[in-house]
Amino acid sequence: STRVRSSAASDVYKRQTRAYSLERLVQGGEFDAAARRHARRYLDLFAGAEAEAETRPTDEWLADFGSRIDNLRAALDWGFSPGGDASIGVALTAAAVPLWMHLSLMEECRDRVERALAAIAAGAGRDARCDMQLNAALGTSLMFTAGAVAEIGAVGTKALEIAENLGDAEYQLRSLWGLWAFRITGGQHCIALTLAQRFHALAAKRSEPNDRLIGEQMIGTSQHYRGDQPSARRHIERVLAQYVAPARKSQIVRFRVDQRATAHVYLARILWLQGLPDQAMRTAESSIADARATNHAMSLGLALAVAACPIALSMGNLVAAEHYVAMLLDHSTTHALARWRAFGIGHQGVLVIQRGNLISGLRLLRAAFAEPGAAGSAPRHFTFLMAEALGRAGQIAEGLAAIEEAIVRSERSEERWATAELLRIKGELFLLRGAPGAAAAAERQFRQALDWGRRQGALSWELRAATSLARLWRDQDRNDEARELLAPVYDRFTEGFATADLTAAKALLDDLPQPEKGRTR
Numbered sequence: 001s002t003r004v005r006s007s008a009a010s011d012v013y014k015r016q017t018r019a020y021s022l023e024r025l026v027q028g029g030e031f032d033a034a035a036r037r038h039a040r041r042y043l044d045l046f047a048g049a050e051a052e053a054e055t056r057p058t059d060e061w062l063a064d065f066g067s068r069i070d071n072l073r074a075a076l077d078w079g080f081s082p083g084g085d086a087s088i089g090v091a092l093t094a095a096a097v098p099l100w101m102h103l104s105l106m107e108e109c110r111d112r113v114e115r116a117l118a119a120i121a122a123g124a125g126r127d128a129r130c131d132m133q134l135n136a137a138l139g140t141s142l143m144f145t146a147g148a149v150a151e152i153g154a155v156g157t158k159a160l161e162i163a164e165n166l167g168d169a170e171y172q173l174r175s176l177w178g179l180w181a182f183r184i185t186g187g188q189h190c191i192a193l194t195l196a197q198r199f200h201a202l203a204a205k206r207s208e209p210n211d212r213l214i215g216e217q218m219i220g221t222s223q224h225y226r227g228d229q230p231s232a233r234r235h236i237e238r239v240l241a242q243y244v245a246p247a248r249k250s251q252i253v254r255f256r257v258d259q260r261a262t263a264h265v266y267l268a269r270i271l272w273l274q275g276l277p278d279q280a281m282r283t284a285e286s287s288i289a290d291a292r293a294t295n296h297a298m299s300l301g302l303a304l305a306v307a308a309c310p311i312a313l314s315m316g317n318l319v320a321a322e323h324y325v326a327m328l329l330d331h332s333t334t335h336a337l338a339r340w341r342a343f344g345i346g347h348q349g350v351l352v353i354q355r356g357n358l359i360s361g362l363r364l365l366r367a368a369f370a371e372p373g374a375a376g377s378a379p380r381h382f383t384f385l386m387a388e389a390l391g392r393a394g395q396i397a398e399g400l401a402a403i404e405e406a407i408v409r410s411e412r413s414e415e416r417w418a419t420a421e422l423l424r425i426k427g428e429l430f431l432l433r434g435a436p437g438a439a440a441a442a443e444r445q446f447r448q449a450l451d452w453g454r455r456q457g458a459l460s461w462e463l464r465a466a467t468s469l470a471r472l473w474r475d476q477d478r479n480d481e482a483r484e485l486l487a488p489v490y491d492r493f494t495e496g497f498a499t500a501d502l503t504a505a506k507a508l509l510d511d512l513p514q515p516e517k518g519r520t521r
Contacts, residue, residue: 032083035075035078035084036078036085036088038071038074038075038078039075039076039078039079039084039085039088039089039092040088042068042071042072042075042092043075043088043091043092043095045068046065046072046092046095046096046099047091047095049061049065049095049096049098049099050095050097050098053098053102058102058294059295061102062102062103065099066099066102066103069099069103072092072096072099075088075092076089076092076093076096076112079092080115080116080119086119086122086124087124089115089116089119089124090116090119090120090124090127090130090134091127091130093112093113093115093116093134094116094129094130094133094134094137096112097109097113097133097134097137100112100137100141101137101140101256102296103297104144104296104297104298104335104337105336106140106141106144106145106298106335106336106337107141107145107336109137109140109141110138110141110142110145113134113137113138113141114138116130116134117131117134117135117138120134128162128165128166129162129166129168131158131162132158132159132162132163132166132168132171132175133159133171135155135156135158135159135162136155136156136159136171136174136175136178138151138155139152139155139156139159139178139179139182140178140181140256142155143178143181143182143185143339144298144337144338144339144340144373145336145337145338145339145372145373146338146339146372146373147185147338147339147342147372147373147374152178152182153179153182156175156178156179156182157179159171159174159175159178160172160175160176160179163175169202169205169206170254172202173199173202173203173206173211173254174254174255176195176198176199176202177199177214177218177254177255177256178256179195180192180195180196180199180218180222181256183195184221184222184225187225187380187409187413187415188413189222189225189226189413189414189415190413190414192218192222192225193219193222193223193226195218196215196218196219196221196222197215197219199214199215199218200212200215200216200218200219201215203215209242210243210244210259213238213239213242213243213259214239214255214259216235216236216238216239217235217236217239217259217262217263217266219235220232220233220234220235220236220239220266221236221262221266223235224236224266224269224270224417225415225416225417226414226415226416226417227416227417227419227452227456227458228456229270229273229274229417229456229457229458230457232266232270233267233270233271233274236263236266236267236270237267239259239263240260240263240264240267243259243260243263245259245260256298257296257298257299257302258290258291258294258296258299260290261287261288261290261291261294261299261300261302261303262287262299262302264283264284264286264287264290264303264307265284265287265302265303265306265307266306266307267283268280268281268283268284268286268287268307268308268311269306269307269310269311271283272311272314272315272460273417273456273457273458273459273460273461274457274458274459274460275458275459275460275462275463275492275493275496276494276495276496277311277314277315277460277495277496277499278495278496279495280311281311281312281315281317281320283307284303284307284308284311284312285308287302287303287307287308288300288303288304288308290303291303297331297334297335297337298335298337300331301328301331301332301335301337301339301340302340304324304327304328304331304340304344305328305332305339305340305343305344305347306343308320308324309321309324309325309328309343309344309347310347310381312324313347313350313351313354314460314501315496315499315500315501316354316499316500316501316503317499318351318354318355321347321351321354322351324347325344325347325348325351328340328343328344328347329341329344329345329348332344337373338371338372338373339373339374340373341371341373342368342369342371342372342373342374343368343381345364345367345368345371346364346365346368346369346381346382348364349361349362349363349364349365349367349368349382349386350365350382350385352364353385353389358389358392358393359393361389362386362389362390362393365382365385365386365389366386368382369382380406380409380415383402383403383405383406384403384406384418384421384422384425386399386402387399387400387402387403387406387425387429388425388428388429390402391425391428391429391432392432396429396432396433397433399429400426400429400430400433403422403425403426403429404426406422407419407422407423407426410422416452416456417456417458418461419449419452419456420449420450420452420453420456420458420461420462420464420465421449421461421464423445423446423448423449423452423465424445424446424449424461424464424465424468426445427441427442427443427444427445427446427449427468428442428468430442430445431472439472439476442468442472443469443472446465446468446469446472447469449461449464449465449468450462450465450466450469453465459489459492459493460501462489463489463490463493463501463502463505464501466485466486466489466490466505467486467501467504467505467508469482469485470482470483470485470486470508470512471508473485474508474511474512479512479513480515482508482512483509483512483515486505486508486509487509489505490502490505490506490509
């Protein structure tokens with residue numbers, strides 16, 4: 001505590017000294033010259049920051065450049081002030097992007113970059129390379145602060161076009177990755193897959209082997225969302241088998257998230273879909289460990305929002321889900337990561353619903369959709385969960401409208417990883433509505449869901465569809481058919497028997513009357 005008090009006193013003293021020195025400079029008419037020298041000094045310093053990030057240990061790099069962030073801010077404030085030099089401000093902004101990305105200061109990055117681009121538009125610091133770097137940075141910062149807004153496509157495309165005109169293969173890769181992430185987040189998976197394949201083809205021509213593996217990961221992630229889980233798993237497992245984290249350079253500067261953590265995120269999702277829930281949860285936990293090892297806020301947000309929270313909730317492990325949801329909400333709020341905060345509120349809504357409070361849970365889900373960072377992927381990840389909850393709350397027409405919209409959207413975008421579940425929930429909503437012919441309509445939806453689950457190798461969706469159809473048949477006294485459908489699906493599982501889905505399936509099987517001895521069909 002003595003050291004803390006001493007440090008705080010030292011900081012106060014330094015601020016007082018700086019304020020006094022500044023006052024003397026202003027009084028002596030020397031402020032502008034001193035401010036210009038200060039800004040040029042930091043431009044020279046940060047001009048080499050990105051290159052140094054590729055050669056120095058990350059912790060050492062961060063300790064060096066991170067300690068200078070207040071001086072960086074002061075230099076930028078002067079550069080864009082009425083008496084400053086906007087061309088210095090533009091160049092310094094571009095040079096500072098790697099630091100903001102490492103520190104996950106996405107709001108600050110976005111604000112500073114937008115100011116620099118406005119200065120370029122007004123005629124200051126016209127330089128194609130700076131323009132390219134700033135447009136690429138704006139796309140990334142918008143993604144994490146606003147979601148998949150249309151502006152990302154425009155600035156990403158501009159960055160890519162400049163990179164191609166300059167023959168800059170490095171920024172072609174970065175721009176392709178940014179555009180791919182935008183299309184993935186926005187649910188445009190055909191376009192995303194094409195961008196991933198372009199990235200992979202370009203990376204294969206370069207000497208850095210990890211770049212090719214990042215391309216593999218992009219292709220695997222696209223295939224996951226398109227519903228081809230076997231192909232997705234092959235790509236992602238190849239990445240994890242061959243990827244070697246650079247000892248003295250960071251991919252975060254280039255591709256904004258830790259690549260090993262990202263691979264574990266999507267492998268966890270694939271494993272859950274394929275009916276391996278225990279392995280999925282362990283893999284999600286590995287993604288958290290990877291992200292924490294890099295001390296990178298955006299990577300940890302990804303691991304929590306896209307893997308740990310949804311998998312714990314899908315398994316019905318409410319204790320783990322509560323822990324991870326609380327982590328995500330705290331983390332996304334602390335680091336002003338609006339996209340992950342929208343996910344956190346959505347997951348909190350699902351958790352509240354699973355604990356039995358439908359009304360409060362639905363309120364949270366609607367709040368998640370209204371969050372500033374919700375554009376794009378957040379609503380798509382929660383629409384089918386909201387539709388199911390609406391039905392249980394008696395708002396069946398609204399639930400059916402939501403599920404129909406989600407099905408149409410998934411067909412249009414080829415985002416088919418959850419098609420089986422969308423169809424199953426539609427069938428359950430038909431049953432809840434109870435109109436004439438509801439049972440037959442529901443059975444058609446359940447059969448289609450079963451077919452999608454089987455064709456995609458999504459055993460977890462197949463089990464849910466088989467459970468819904470078997471329950472319907474039990475209620476129609478078709479007990480033998482129900483058992484013959486559900487038992488083989490249940491028997492294909494080798495783990496996860498304490499999860500909510502397997503527990504429900506086992507309870508239904510136990511409830512079905514045993515066939516009479518000697519009975520023939």
